[in-house]
Amino acid sequence: NAGVTQTPKFQVLKTGQSMTLQCAQDMNHNSMYWYRQDPGMGLRLIYYSASEGTTDKGEVPNGYNVSRLNKREFSLRLESAAPSQTSVYFCASSDPRGLDSTDTQYFGPGTRLTVL
Amino acid sequence: AQSVTQLDSHVSVSEGTPVLLRCNYSSSYSPSLFWYVQHPNKGLQLLLKYTSAATLVKGINGFEAEFKKSETSFHLTKPSAHMSDAAEYFCVVSEGATSGTYKYIFGTGTRLKVLA
Numbered sequence: 001n002a003g004v005t006q007t008p009k010f011q012v013l014k015t016g017q018s019m020t021l022q023c024a025q026d027m028n029h030n031s032m033y034w035y036r037q038d039p040g041m042g043l044r045l046i047y048y049s050a051s052e053g054t055t056d057k058g059e060v061p062n063g064y065n066v067s068r069l070n071k072r073e074f075s076l077r078l079e080s081a082a083p084s085q086t087s088v089y090f091c092a093s094s095d096p097r098g099l100d101s102t103d104t105q106y107f108g109p110g111t112r113l114t115v116l
Numbered sequence: 117a118q119s120v121t122q123l124d125s126h127v128s129v130s131e132g133t134p135v136l137l138r139c140n141y142s143s144s145y146s147p148s149l150f151w152y153v154q155h156p157n158k159g160l161q162l163l164l165k166y167t168s169a170a171t172l173v174k175g176i177n178g179f180e181a182e183f184k185k186s187e188t189s190f191h192l193t194k195p196s197a198h199m200s201d202a203a204e205y206f207c208v209v210s211e212g213a214t215s216g217t218y219k220y221i222f223g224t225g226t227r228l229k230v231l232a
Binding site: 030031033040041042043044045048050051054056058090092094096103104105106107108109110 | 125148150152158159160161162165206210213214215216217218219220222223224225
């Protein structure tokens with residue numbers, strides 16, 4: 001199993017450009033999450049999806065949109081990138097309603113985004 | 117609302133000496149608590165998890181943490197540091213979210229440096 005995968009690994013954008021970060025998991029998890037990591041601030045939740053067909057805002061949703069394409073995939077879109085969105089983005093998944101009933105989250109390797 | 121405070125942003129230890137990374141939490145009920153490790157330019161790896169089964173939790177790579185309700189603490193320890201332990205460590209509390217899933221609240225991280 002690959003676990004949680006993210007593409008791309010690195011990206012440089014100019015202010016105003018748009019892009020989509022892709023995330024996929026092969027653990028049959030119901031819940032998926034997008035975080036951003038900035039120095040000295042830990043990880044902050046952008047959006048999450050409790051199950052296929054649902055999405056909810058996290059702590060820092062402004063400037064982002066998400067799509068839960070199917071159970072495996074959860075994408076994050078920046079419509080008009082700003083320098084303040086320079087960050088490392090992590091996707092995660094969990095399965096609180098699965099057989100193990102655990103809230104443990106499993107993380108992807110991250111996407112390092114720079115907005116000039 | 118729940119919160120997590122990591123009391124030290126940086127900790128330096130000599131190889132072979134004990135490690136103590138401090139975490140205090142705020143929760144209105146018995147929480148799920150986690151420690152994750154992030155090596156440079158990598159994703160997050162679960163070290164250990166507390167879920168009320170036992171107050172002393174053993175994790176991977178010789179780490180353990182003790183849940184102390186009276187002190188609202190969940191400090192991470194290791195008897196003898198190894199060079200490979202140099203990384204950033206995050207204390208996390210889980211809270212219930214909409215749609216029956218859970219959200220993580222991250223501490224701001226502690227960067228551990230191991231001196232030869």
